[in-house]
Amino acid sequence: MDQKCKILVAGDVRGNFKQLFSRVESINKKAGPFDMLFCVGDFYSKDNNDELIAYRNGYKNIPVPTYFLGPTNAETNRQYDDNESEICTNLTYLGKRGLYTSSSGLKIAYLSGIESTGKESHAWNFTKEDVVAVRDSCFASKVSLSDYRGIDILITSPWPEGISEDKSNSSKLIAFLAKEIKPRYHFCGMNDKYFEPPPYRNPGDETTQLSLATRFISLAAVGNPEKQKAVYAVSLNPVDKMRVMDLIQKTTNEIASPFSNIDFSMYKRKQDTESGKQYFYDLNKRDDRPRKRRGNNDGSFEKRQRPTYDQESCWFCLSSANVEKHLVISIGENFYLALAKGPINSTHALIVSVTHIQSAALLPDSQWKELEEIKESLVNYFKEQDQVVCFWERNYKCSHLQINAVAIDAGYSWKIKHGFEDKAEEYELTLDELPKLTNAADLPAQGPYFVAELPDGTTLLTKQMKRFPLHFARDVFCTENLLNCEEKVDWKQCCLSKEEETELVQEFRKNYQLPRA
Known part of the structure; x- marks a missing residue:
């Protein structure tokens, strides 16, 4: 039988790196080894991030390969370097959006930032286009949508709208994404509390006839004074390696989908791209342009947008709309x-x-x-x-x-x-x-x-x-x-x-x- 992949997920770190990695090291010794740690919510604090210096310089070691999301506001955005993804050994910035596939086959979809209000967009915002790109990357490997089984984990910073009556730090776009891709686990942060309602059942739809369950888990911030749960451990077999009967098995305390009464008509899926399409240009093309920082009138510099990879138009994805089949x-x-x-x-x-x-x-x-x-x-x-x-x-x-x-x-x-x-x-x-x-x-x-x-x-x-x-x-x-x-x-x-x-x-x-x- 395939060995399960052991994952840790942490809530908002907010610069408490020493406390996080000490806690992870302790958990890893008692119940590990764990394969990966994912951090949702704000990873950096607004000002004091000095605790990370020791890890950057190699004086301290991060015990588990760690991946974190992007900024949720202008203050933490200043801590991110445009060109830096590998911060130090075992510490990686995931980027704005995407689908991470582990060596064991575990699929983790991720989306950084908070929902754009539509009036303006910043490095810490995501839009409908970002959500659609993540969704389509989850579907890309399927010959047809009818054989879709969901993905293993979705990580975002805000909550999906509808999961709770409290709408603070929630997003309708994230609710749409969760409804579409049907993760087995959905982890969030930002609301400074641990919240784990009963799993909800996703009804079958045009995506899949399977009725799949999702466990939503919001984690408290690392070092919170109430000592609410800030680190969560889960052990999973990749969804593509599981029996269908195990995927659809119901539990006694399930609830209905929290998104059934939300109108998603404005996000309806475009016509699915034809299977078997590829586009084979060299990815050098997006990097050969000279990189300049644009100066503002006050002498400051505007930060470049971090590069993102839209899998809907990826030159190598089967779902790309740009095709050179010959x-x-x-x-x-x-x-x-x-x-x-x-x-x-x-x-x-x-x-x-x-x-x-x-x-x-x-x-x-x-x-x-x-x-x-x-x-x-x-x-x-x-x-x-x-x-x-x-x-x-x-x-x-x-x-x-x-x-x-x-x-x-x-x-x-x-x-x-x-x-x-x-x-x-x-x-x-x-x-x-x-x-x-x-x-x-x-x-x-x-x-x-x-x-x-x-x-x-x-x-x-x-x-x-x-x-x-x-x-x-x-x-x-x-x-x-x-x-x-x-x-x-x-x-x-x-x-x-x-x-x-x-x-x-x-x-x-x-x-x-x-x-x-």
Whole structure:
């Protein structure tokens, strides 16, 4: 039987980092080990956050990988750095919105901030578009909505409207999101009290015929004087691995959905996008623009909006409305193979996850096995043509797993490692040499990384990603010693016509298909 994933959730921390992590360490020793800690509500305080310095500097350790939501007001917004997601070891800012998939397959949807009033929008506000993006990311992996089973956890800062007669710090948009995605658990903060009503039953609808239950839990602030519950522990099997009978099983104290009398007509779902659609542009495009801080008349600077990834228009999601189906080479169960946009050569392909997952480090064992089978099939395919293939992944400034595969003549195989080493020296990067990857745990679970798997079985890895050159691997292969096509370092400079792309895909398809389960 699959081992359950053990999760901790904390209420508003408000700068009480020492108290939180001491409490978590104690819980972890008694009932752990826990896999993750999620913090809802305000993580930073408005002014005093000095307790975090010791953790940033490495003098103190955070006992469990910790993820927190974004700001809920202008004062705490000042504590967030636009470009910073990994604050220190075991501490990560999730971002504005998204769907986090753990290595065990647990799905956690998250939404930062408070609902926008519509008059103006700030970094600490979310809108209908943000809510729809989170909802659609939860649906994206399904062939049809009829097989939807819900997700494991939803974390937000405000409460959903309707859950209580007290409407302070509540949101109608969050109520709509909870109704749509049907989480097994919904955790909130901000109201300075622990509140756990009986679970409510979500009636079947156009999303799913299954009648699924949700447990709503609001947590008190860390260090609250009334000593109300501020940290909650839950142990779950991922929803996709559970039996349907277990999902729909009822308890004696259930209540009806608190959202049944709320009018959500203004949020009705648009026509579902056609299954099987992909858009294969390189994610470098959103990062190549120069970044400038805009000055105000008073000499101050306006903070840039933190980047968000709208999975409704994600270039790699099956649910994307922007489609270039002619780039698809083959589709498997959890991955598909596509011609790279602006390919280095005719063999340059992308292995892309069907579901919206950020990196290979987060893949469950079953999907990792399938990924390895795909890589092996490509190795064998190119071997028949007296070529070797190199795979690389850049988990940096991108939101969707994509692994590049490029094949070159076998006689040049020995030059690949030297090419990476030379470019690393040029860019002042340190590449660690590792043995062949065996599972997702071999990759960094926290923070960005770059990894290259060479034909000789060597793996090169770096977590030194500050100002990492986005075209690093392309730069290696385009050098004079390898493919001698330096004009192709930037993919935008070597885009092909649709006719040329179609011809390359058809040629690839003649002799290759992804392995089937």
